Amino acid sequence: MNGWDEFAAAALEGRPLPLEVIDIHGHIGDYGAFWAPGRDAREMVEVMDEVGVAVTAISANSAWSAEAKIGNDLVARAVRAYPGRFVGYAVANPNYPEDVDGELRRSFDELGFRMIKIHPSVHQCSLTDERYEKVFVFAARHNAPILTHTWDKDPLCSPEVAAEAARRHPGVTFLWGHSGGSDVRAAVELAVEFPNVYLELAASGVVDGRLEYMASRVPVGKIVFGSDFSFISLPQQVAKVAFARISPAAKRSILHHNAARIFAAAGIDAP
């Protein structure tokens, strides 16, 4: 079809992509800042089926408060309700350091989570702030990957600050959410220096050429698909990869293989 590969052809026709996509950056549930339909587990699974996403790693929008437990419990219910379709991220609020260890332990031991999500912008806490130390120590001890929000215009989680955190904690696998934000150049330049850093693709701006730029400067094995779904919608995020001017093999790595390796290292069953 017009020279498109199997991924683009599927997206053009609204068919599920022809492999089991792993989405490493998802959210579930209502959010105070803005409303959207389609954010509960059932609706998310319907959309995942339509697009071809086998599993989505999720944190709860309701975890971004002083009481992260509410969100972590919501995620656990979704994981239980749809076995194999969701993987849970544990969230702990570094502004309440007395709660961090306990909530992470509870999330891992009782809820079965194996990954951690942090958001320096929401928590107003720099990635190099000592309040995150407990999180990093816990992650290293449990071999748990950390998905962190990164944003080039935010000094709390700019690529430079994220790189410093990666340098200080070589035993922690960092997934740089949004690949550094609206301008990916700094994240791309820095990510190649750290074997413990991956670049994640979620962005509401589906900028043409961005993935091609990234894939030309970092090994494709360091790029993982993430969508921010259901914070934002899924089809456009999948389309970014499906229509990218990169090889089908590179698309398979980004959409599945790289995340599968991260899952396996963390002890998570991957499709």
Next chain:
Amino acid sequence: MPGFEFFDANLTLGKPCVPKGRIQTDAELMREELARFGIAGGLVRHTLGAELHPLEGNERLSAELSGIDGFEPVWAVMPHWTGEFPESHDLVGRMAAGGVRAATVYPGRHGFPLRPSVAGGLLSALEELGAPLFLPAGEVALETAEETARDHPLLPLVICDTSYRLARELYAVLGNCPNVHLEISGYMVPRGIEDICRRFGAERLIFGSRYPTFIPGAAVAAVMYAAISEREKALIASGNAARLLAGGGR
């Protein structure tokens, strides 16, 4: 392949002052690239119309689109009071003579409000012409869009370049103003297309991709994956734009 073609209501030609993605300056190349996505035509703005001056951009746009079948210019317009832009009746005459069937405004960049005392004559002239007016979300607050829609109920308004965070206000505007429409390139809301179709009707959604900054396939995928009927997809893909451009009501 679907039984309908796409008509893209959010295309841009020209170099932007600050590039934020791909740039397209060649209308024929634009046509060829979009054809691969099943996009057979569209409405085109020019960067100079926003960043330099409407007259400069409009002239360039109409010249560059000459002979490019299926692609039409969207003229940037502004009030006439300073004498730098044609009076309203003159403007709509020029638009009609040039086959220009849609307009846009940049109140933020160009430093004028849309309130009746400033832009009322311009908006009334466009309303009389039946030309849809595109309101970029970064240029016009939804509150202003709603006031404009109420003041000019026969003027089709298309809110474009939106984001995913505005449903609480947008739904009120859509509910209150039947002449308001939404261009979908930035409306990346989970099940957002489906929900607007259900609440307000597919007639309110206009396909746009924001090419060349955005990947045109992203907006195509948004429609093709949507859990709506083929009739609704066809309306969004091209039917609604065709209706508005034909002056077929709100």
